[in-house]
Amino acid sequence: MATRLEFGGIAVEVVQKDIKNVHLSVHPPHGRVTISAPRRMSLDTIRVFAVSRLGWIRQQQAKLRGQDREPPRVLLDRESHYVWGKRYLLKLVEADAPPSIELTPRMLVMHVRPGTDAAKRRVLLEDWYREQVKAAVPPLVTKWEPVLGVAVRRFFVQRMKTKWGSCSPAREAIRLNTELARKAPDCLEYIVVHEMAHLLVRRHDAQFGALLDQCLPHWRHIREDLNAGPLSHTNWP
Numbered sequence: 687m688a689t690r691l692e693f694g695g696i697a698v699e700v701v702q703k704d705i706k707n708v709h710l711s712v713h714p715p716h717g718r719v720t721i722s723a724p725r726r727m728s729l730d731t732i733r734v735f736a737v738s739r740l741g742w743i744r745q746q747q748a749k750l751r752g753q754d755r756e757p758p759r760v761l762l763d764r765e766s767h768y769v770w771g772k773r774y775l776l777k778l779v780e781a782d783a784p785p786s787i788e789l790t791p792r793m794l795v796m797h798v799r800p801g802t803d804a805a806k807r808r809v810l811l812e813d814w815y816r817e818q819v820k821a822a823v824p825p826l827v828t829k830w831e832p833v834l835g836v837a838v839r840r841f842f843v844q845r846m847k848t849k850w851g852s853c854s855p856a857r858e859a860i861r862l863n864t865e866l867a868r869k870a871p872d873c874l875e876y877i878v879v880h881e882m883a884h885l886l887v888r889r890h891d892a893q894f895g896a897l898l899d900q901c902l903p904h905w906r907h908i909r910e911d912l913n914a915g916p917l918s919h920t921n922w923p
């Protein structure tokens with residue numbers, strides 16, 4: 687259960703769970719603050735802890751605001767976009783036909799009806815990225831199910847602001863971020879394996895690390911790559 691604390695104009699979401707240490711995080715993109723704390727710790731103690739870290743919280747939030755300064759993509763001709771880690775130049779082609787996107791060796795060609803605005807172009811591109819991830823996941827699941835000895839009943843691909851993936855062990859389901867279609871293919875594979883590994887081990891403990899070491903010995907490098915991007919998460923495991 688989450689509790690909300692507020693002080694110094696900052697809202698903090700507190701979740702108490704079976705952990706030993708209190709953990710404070712500031713999440714991109716907007717600087718949302720969360721605290722995970724042991725169940726036995728009182729809210730007063732948590733508040734004192736949070737207030738003592740106020741300077742750090744503000745500093746992290748300022749850093750994130752700095753990252754926001756990158757100009758928003760307006761989906762115009764010659765803008766660059768990444769697909770599976772490779773850069774493509776966007777080419778807009780207006781024609782009176784159903785919208786579509788095609789990838790050539792250098793270009794991401796977007797066919798739209800005349801007068802299609804930036805918001806619609808964005809939705810078209812977003813849907814296309816989601817389709818790329820949707821198509822890439824099943825072979826990875828098929829590859830890793832026998833290795834890990836787990837079964838994935840369902841998977842979902844959606845936009846997530848602070849996570850690359852998530853897992854619901856009870857439903858044997860995993861969720862992947864659409865943005866993974868912009869990253870190198872091994873990033874998607876790492877997140878698929880990571881979320882599938884959670885079907886066996888819930889926490890990011892030594893056992894979990896050992897499991898990832900066995901499957902993808904270079905997973906830490908991939909994680910660095912993921913954390914270096916705009917969706918970097920201070921706590922992404």
Ligand SMILES: [Zn+2]
Pocket residue numbers: 880884890923
């Ligand atoms: Zn995880």
